[in-house]
Amino acid sequence: MGGQRVLAARRLLARTLDDTLPERDQVAAAHAVVAELGSPESLLELVTELASGAGDPEACAGLSYRHVLGFDKLLLVDSGPLHMLRAHVWHTGTDGTGREDIHNHRSTLASHVVRGRLCTELYEELPETGPGARVSAGIRAARFEETLAEGSADWLLAPAGPARLRLTHLGRYAAGSTYALPAHTLHRAWCDTDAPTVTLFLETGGRRRRHTDVFTAAGPHPAAVPKVPLNVPAYLDSLGALAELLRSP
Template structure:
């Protein structure tokens, strides 16, 4: 089942983000998500998807409540190269606090459609006695059969904060795959971001850093966390809710 806005988004992704080195890819991805997230474009795309255009069954299987504290809805599945998603952060809901510090499997760009997103950037402290934030380092991967999150302890680490920023609606950022960051809802209203992971060189794992003090309070981390994909009916209902959110933005 086709649709003009879904096809247009696919053409933009495929025509803009092919064959670029990572630094140029990050810049191009920022431009793409800003264009797709514009108020005259994104509601029309989400409206088509909520009506069943595209591949709702396939997208529902890759949509879920993320372990890092937000709802993750796949909008356009571009195979191994491009994944366009909506991230919905609900203030005050369980798990809506700050994420663990982490990187990604591929370069990314994010555009704030509604609300405000807070974000911190970090770098590893390489020298002994260099100070910084004490953390437990994990390597996160996906299980072969169920696709659940697997966390493998990789030892202690120390990280240094390099940037603390807030992104209001209409702004965004791009990051290379190796960049360490964490984000959170920084407004009293629900925050919505359009999120694009892109590139052909996806890594098999990401690095996750849990603050040592917070982890001690929580009693450590489970080795595996179940990922529950959405049912098609649930996915379409979430798209309807997303449409209401982004249509009501100022």
């Protein structure tokens, strides 16, 4: 059952995000959507409504889970293959507040920091051979192609050879900040505060890439990384805890 805030969020997504737009305009539209929905007041109203059972809690719970890096990914609004609006919650005192592997996404993304602070790094891949290649340049990493397993949400990681990357940008985003990136952009993000950090995260666009690229300097990855979805009670409890966090100073 859709509540008032859920329906309003769906209408905003449908009205603002157009898959036929050029990529640059899609990025700008995604930026505008999360900035509007990510104000503490707006997000609190949406999360409170969802915590009461509005929307589709069974479907959203099945696509919500604790990420291997230690933050919660809570699906708020699922518009099929076009738009997925999530809350990301980094908790203090976990082992997962470190930096992600460098990666890109299947579609355009945007993130609004609701509370706390997020750091991001952007990278470009350097040629291994040919004009301009330097053996000592860049960060050496192992490259993987990441896909989703059929019949489950598990990540499958296939080795794709060595790579070299160069850092191009470092940003720190305090509460109220927004950034948006094209799907192919190589980046990583992490929370660098002792207080919990909450972001509103949107992936949008029907022209999704078939795989993402993942780079790590920490050695090989397992061939598959399981995702353990939340059940409905755990999902609703997580939304209730998020609402309390949004109400706190």
